[in-house]
Amino acid sequence: MMCMPHLLRSLKSGRFVLVAAVLGLVSTPAFSQPRRVVSLNVCTDQLAMLVAEPGQLLSVSHLAADPAVSALAEAARAYRLNYGSAEEVFMMKPDLVLAGSYTTRSTVNLLRGLGVTVEEFPPASSLDDIPRDIRRMGQVLQRETQAEALAGKFEAELAALEALPPTGMSAAFYYANSYTAGGGTLVDAIVAAAGMTNAAQWIGLSGTAYLPLESLILAGPDVVVLGDHAYEKPALAQANFAHPALADFINSRRSVSVPPRMTICGGPVTLEAARILRAVAEGDKGT
């Protein structure tokens, strides 16, 4: 049985779809549910897998099946994997294509030119974007109830996390190729939700930015968050993790590894990253 506020919310969002469809805001026809949905972006892949009803989602991108970047890699194997070329996607005869708003411009334009309906999702850059995107996915797939349940659960968990007192500690993310996440990124929001401050932000970095090892050491965050050891074969990009200066630096403070699949896309798993950070800040020396 549905509880009252829940019912109200889904009624409201249902009405929004109706109004939006009349105004032409949502390009999917409001009354015929898309049945052949193809997703081209690792983030829309995961949202769609969570929200769609069985059989509705036809294909997800090959990245969705890569455990290094996708939190739902296991589930993604059940779908046809696409490599994002317009030709390949068009041959699947989709009635709805889901895409990220930055990466696949030419493919999206080509598909629209061929008369395919495309819904674009901008990447989440704050935690509030996540329930918003989940609800929007519910609208375009006409699965509002499922989406509302997920979004509501996310909001409740986020509220519980944010109600905890600040830890007073700082953290800095250190990725392959010496990249970090500065202000205005999803990672920045995750750090804040964990009750910490982002060291990369107070040394003036915003967006995904280059953080030389020297600057990381001089900034001296309490917790160093390492990402992306996930690949078996070596590359120079990950050589920075093996640098003796980093090893010495980490020895004298806390460090933790947060898998990139939790932070690349906004989704329910994103809060898991915040919980990991919180646990390191509160607990003993991390791993």
Place this chain on the structure above:
Amino acid sequence: MNPRLSHRLLITGLVLLVMLTFLLSLFSGPASFGVWESLRALMSDDAGSIALIMHEIRLPRALLGLMVGFTLGLSGAVLQGYLRNPLAEPGLIGVSASASLGAVLALYTGLSVLFPLALPLAALAAAVVSVLVVQFLAGASGSFVTIILAGVAVSTFATAMTSLVLNLSPNPYAALEIMFWMLGSLEDRSFEHVLLAAPAMILGWVMLLGVGRGLDALALGRDTAASMGVNLRQVQFLAIFGTAASVGAATSVTGSIGFVGLVVPHLLRPLTRSLPSRLLLASGLGGAALILAADVLVRLVAPERGLKLGVVTAVIGAPFFLALVWRSRRQMI
């Protein structure tokens, strides 16, 4: 002036220049702190962040810059003398590109994780093969054009194979790292890299510095040199394996850095009265100063962009190379 005295003066001047650029390299970097602070941290044993940065990041970077620069300058001077060709240079005759290929094969297959020395050794082996191929293609006389053509062929092939190996790697980062192997960088190198490359580099230097006399005789022509009692086979062995060992080891940890071996010997030749033996040490020191200065520039001009060292050396080297081609074309007419 007494030629011996002027040579000493030149070497002293170059040593001072290397020391100056070495210090500049130590003092530049994204983390900003004063010269005095840096020096004190460098000398101290404490474990503060500045000491850590100086000991583990800046010192190995500067040392490696010095060693790689010395290698490139020295091998350029030897190759120009040995092949009697002003365009000979490890980059142009394909040694650097081949060494990159060897290093890439060892690194991205995971071999160098199991056995670290595989990295410089594979680069060295590929470098030896490339010199032998170029020499075979160019023939005994080693004419001006054939050596360069053979070098371009070997270089292009090795670069293409490097790109192929990187593309086939299952690691998605690998494909983007062709930039490093083609243009070279000293970014975040550590003492592990210095220690890995040092033995083969130093062995190469000893071999290359040993050919000075032979090169002086060779400047008079092969037959004259042979009649003077110079063992041409030995000179050939030392020049080829010395270049392969030192350039191979250097390239395996910093990627291939172009033009240094070309520009530096040409700049210094007039100051050494065109005696190949006098040019060797001078050219090595000049190369070290050039790489150290270029590495300072890389960090000053665009510190946030991870600029590659080869970009700066090419900006200096390419116009020089063009001028050289222009001059040699006039000579040929």
